[in-house]
Amino acid sequence: MLGSRIDDDRGTATAGGHRKVPATPDVAELRVVRKTPVADGVLTLELAAPSGGRLRDWTPGAHVDLALPNGLTRQYSLCGDRWDPFTYRVGVLREPVGRGGSAFVHDELAVGDVVGVGGPRNNFPLVPSDSYLFVAGGIGITPLLPMVHQAELLGADWRLLYGGRRRASMAFLDDLAAYGDRVLVRPEEEFGLLDLAGFLGDPRPGVRLYSCGPAPLLAAMETVTAGWPRYALRTERFLAEERGAPVRTTPFEVELARTGVTVTVPPGVSVLDAVGEAGVEVLSSCRQGICGTCECGVLAGDPDHRDSLLDDEERAAGDTMYICVSRSRSDRLVLDL
């Protein structure tokens, strides 16, 4: 409740101090508070701020970048309840041929461990409609779970076709059972390949189609929906993007090109605060990588983006960053300050 949170983490007045700026919220470093097996090879992680404070808001379809203690960064869709502002939930499938992210989460990541969190960002938002058809393949159910909840809240007409190899490997069947016959669960070993054409029916204007799952499913969706209106189908692929350097846990240097000053940013201190300590005030507002006020040009170096604003293309360009939450992958960053 509000009162207790104020007592906990907002007593920011520093008697005698010349500034009373609240510490940057710990939204970018979260603790694993629960690890739950939910199906064969699938577990959910619940993450919370070490202080117990609010996390950054998100919308269905959003994902977070988890910077794991082994140095790998992986993207996972949020599949919890956003009316609970204190907890994120993600579902993680053990990838048999993965590069070690999912195996690490399954075998080594433990309750109490801290992970770096970027985002949430949403490349797969639920657009307004009276009618939705959702198609999930395997772990692709995770972004669709909050979407069907939202469609239900909005009173939309919706149905979900959910495929997987075996029933025992399909996560969240209990959650979905509450929706009754809006949800068709079709494990391949019982029903064979998904009957996409039969499920979708003829093209209808205004119906929005959402699909997430393995590449062959998404390719089949593209083919089957060729006759549907443009923008009717929205998909999200599992991202297997490999970033250059792993996330660092050691200090880095930030050179302020216009000021001619170099500052060292230790772990646990934001670039914004480190730069401010050096006497270069950069205006900020939300301190969560959401509002965009503290944008800084990047002249050199490899930023570790933790904001909710830049899309993948803008991140790849590497020419701008939000210094309230974003950090550095390289030893040195040069900012246009």
Add this chain to the structure above:
Amino acid sequence: MTATLGSSTGLPTSDADPFDHAVLEDPLPLQAALREAGPMVHLSRYDVYAMARYAEVHAALVDWQEFQSGAGVGLSNFRFEKPWRPPSLLLEADPPKHDAPRRVLTSVLSPRALRRLRDRWIADAEVLVDEVLSAGTEFDAVPVLTSAFPLRVFPDAVGLPQEGRENLLPYGDHAFNAFGPDNDLVARGAPRVAELSGWVASVCRREALAPEGFGASIWAASDRGEITPEQAPLIVRSLLTAGVDTTVHGLSAVLYAFATHPGQWERLREQPSLARVAFDEAVRWESPVQTFFRTATTDVRVGDHVVPDGSKILMFLGAANRDPRRWDDPDSFDLSRDPSGHVGFGMGIHQCAGQHVARLESEALLTALARRVRSIELAGPTARHLNNTLRSWESIPLRLHVD
């Protein structure tokens, strides 16, 4: 001030009217009294709750789960009363309905989207300042600069037709009055509501908007299915309601601040990059948007007290921005302060979507003025413009000294 504080149930109560003319003329004494009374105060005149301290206001603004906007952000409770116009899809909406309009508007007004406007607006500000100074160095800053500049750049950026732009300020003025009680300020605007609303609705249509601009970008999002064609004009309307008066009053605030703090103007002259800080410091100091309501979605505990489900809570943004628990020497306008984190633009999922537009307008105007003007002083008595929600100036007579 006639406010009396009592606390029969342990919750401080006040019979003050935050919308009384005397309070609107100078809200600082009431703000201080409410802050000192406690984390939350009951306002008996309207049977609403009030928060005036930074910590509580900030925490409630970000907590959309417990403090909703969908029942209206004015005194009127949409659970029981019919709004005077179709509710805003942004300001007066909650998730999940709020999600898509918010996503589209923040994208259209993002810092990256504004880059293409930057050079043009800086040039426009230089032209305006040159025109004004060539006509004289003593003038009323409100019509000549602080209204003139936003009206010169913003309607073009939206893509509005030339005809009828004079309706923008009266429409916004009435919309912000309408968040308060049904008092004389609302009555004063009432005769023109139908006419102004009609004009606004007419220019939010796709056919009325230029093929490029914020308005066209919103309609393009509807072509991509990101919002519906029914939502698009209402999102354009949000730009017109919230994007003009607020900026005018923000610019008035910063010019008044400099006119009354000559040392700060010298600092800006020495270091023009302080223009961004100066505007946010003025927004903190003056808080052009003084108040907004929220509505409790359930029985919400605040400290030792409970706000009952469905109750209205008045957030005093202006009071929070001068809370000595958060700000040192809060009543001073000081460019050496870091104003980051003020709640003058709100905070959380409803934070002003146009804040980067406002900052860019002010940066352009202040930079152009700093280049030519050595000092600014008041040249006569100033006059407030009273509004139930906005703190604004009707007139700021200035005398400038140019190099």
